[in-house]
Amino acid sequence: MKWSDVIGHQIQIEMLHEAVRRQRLPHALLFAGPSGIGKQIVARLLAKALLCVQNSETDLQACETCGSCRSFDAGTHPDCLTVSKPEGKAILPIALIAGEGDERGRSGLCYDLSLRPMLSRRKIAIVDDADCMNAEAANAFLKTLEEPTPDTVIIMISSQPDALLPTIRSRCQMLRFRPLKSSEIAELVIRLEWVDDRQVAEEIAALSDGSLSQAAQLLDPRWRELRTMLWTGLSAEKLETGRFAAELLEQMESKASDAGERRNAWSWLLRFAVEFYRNELTELTRELSDFAPTDNTPNGVSNCWDRLERTNQLLDRCLEEESRRDDNLNVSLSLEAWLTDLAQLRRKESAVR
Numbered sequence: 001m002k003w004s005d006v007i008g009h010q011i012q013i014e015m016l017h018e019a020v021r022r023q024r025l026p027h028a029l030l031f032a033g034p035s036g037i038g039k040q041i042v043a044r045l046l047a048k049a050l051l052c053v054q055n056s057e058t059d060l061q062a063c064e065t066c067g068s069c070r071s072f073d074a075g076t077h078p079d080c081l082t083v084s085k086p087e088g089k090a091i092l093p094i095a096l097i098a099g100e101g102d103e104r105g106r107s108g109l110c111y112d113l114s115l116r117p118m119l120s121r122r123k124i125a126i127v128d129d130a131d132c133m134n135a136e137a138a139n140a141f142l143k144t145l146e147e148p149t150p151d152t153v154i155i156m157i158s159s160q161p162d163a164l165l166p167t168i169r170s171r172c173q174m175l176r177f178r179p180l181k182s183s184e185i186a187e188l189v190i191r192l193e194w195v196d197d198r199q200v201a202e203e204i205a206a207l208s209d210g211s212l213s214q215a216a217q218l219l220d221p222r223w224r225e226l227r228t229m230l231w232t233g234l235s236a237e238k239l240e241t242g243r244f245a246a247e248l249l250e251q252m253e254s255k256a257s258d259a260g261e262r263r264n265a266w267s268w269l270l271r272f273a274v275e276f277y278r279n280e281l282t283e284l285t286r287e288l289s290d291f292a293p294t295d296n297t298p299n300g301v302s303n304c305w306d307r308l309e310r311t312n313q314l315l316d317r318c319l320e321e322e323s324r325r326d327d328n329l330n331v332s333l334s335l336e337a338w339l340t341d342l343a344q345l346r347r348k349e350s351a352v353r
Contacts, residue, residue, distance in 0.1 A: 003045055003061070007188055008180045009038055015175065016046055020060045025050075026173035028145055028154040030130070032161040033177030036213025042177075043126050043155045047080050048072045050153055051120040068120050078118040083109050084128035092132040098140035110144045113152050122151040130156040131163035138165045145171040179210020188212055194219055207271060217268075222255045226265070227272045234276050239343040245336045252331070266331045270322040270338075277315035284308045314345050 003013060019025045031039040045062075049055065051072060054063035062069050071077040085092040094100060099107035109125060117123050133141065145154065145168060156172060158164060180188075185205035186198070194216070195201050208215040217223060229251055233244045252265040288304045321338050 001041065001045065002064075006038065006041060006045070007184045007191075009042060009177055012175055012177060013042065016042075017060045020049075021058050023058060025153065027148045027152060028156070028172040030156045030158060030161060030164075030169065030172035030174040031177060032158050032174055034179055034209070034211055035159040036211035036216075037177055037180050038212070039157050039177050040126075040128060043157055046155065047124040047126060047153075050122060050124055051077060051079055053120055071119060077120075079120045079123045080126070081109055081112050081123065082126045082128065085132045090132065091134045092127075092129050092137060094134065094137040094140055097133065097137040110140060113144055113154075114149065117151055122153060123149075125152070125154045127154065127156045129158075130168075131158040131160040133164075135165075138168060142167055142171075180212065181210065182206050182208070185210065185212060185215050189215055207275060220255075222251070223268060226251050226255070226269060230269060230272050231276050234273065234342075239339065239346055241336065241339045241343050245332075245339050249332055249335060262331045263329055266329070266334065267322070269335075270318055273318045274315065274322060277311055277318060280311045281308065281315065284311060310345060314342060317341055317345065 006013065016025070031043055033039055046060070048069060049060045049062045051068050052062040052066060053068045054066045055061055062072075068077065068079075072080060083092065083096045095108065097108050098110045099105060105111065109127070113123055113125055115123075127141075142165070148154065154172075156164075156168075161169060161174065182202070182205040185208050186201040189195055189201040189204055189212075190198065195204070204215050204218045207218055226248070229248065233239065233248075248269065252262060252269065256262040256265045284304060284307055288308065317338070321334070
């Protein structure tokens, strides 16, 4: 991949190019922004260009042909060091940062960075999931940030920079990345050949919150089944709260293997509900605009306004639930309470018709 292949983040990329042109690139960078928006891709392109042995010190274009570039593309470059939290783990352990037990201080990222480069002019460290370092790992890494070797560049990647130690943040130049535009996500979904239908790509992009990783999740048939099930239930004339909650919970649990994944499924469910009611508002607004000023249908206009107001209330209830952040959330109880509130609001709507 080349810089020209990157979709989005052009301002951030130009800032990196300008820093290199001026030879003012910091020794430690913090790429901050939501997950799945391309921070790691930019970090790897930056690392590849900095390691290239053919370009100049003021050029951030990798030559693509030297031994360093070929080694980088093969994933075997000895001067590009990457660490991230192990799969299935919640923390980035100190063993990866500074070694463990008898190996403390003689292995891990900090030790590797203390060695001379083998193939290029410098060493590059990419620390993904940087906010997942526990206190011990973060404190061990702090000394490397405070006293870096002249030939070292450290790129930290974080979706929650506020979770990092203030002493670590203060020693890094932060570069903030924004979510991708829906049009950019749709273009990536098509380019990666995840789908070949532009309309489907745009529907997925609209729900992705600017994150390609979230767009990828939406391609899972089980998520789409959950969305279809929810929309069918919300479209029904009567909302059977208990039965519907049980069906939704069963579908969510088939997707989620632990409490964290169940909370993620709950977030998706609420996002699908928000999408449903926003679509309803669009349709009602169009219906209201179809009434001609000369139409003698005051009851029809009044009824449409009432439905519009009630749909806004239903949407607000979904947005309120979506905005809550509770690590101890009981999904089953929250689901039933939320559906009960929606059913009550819908009964008020039926009463005014």
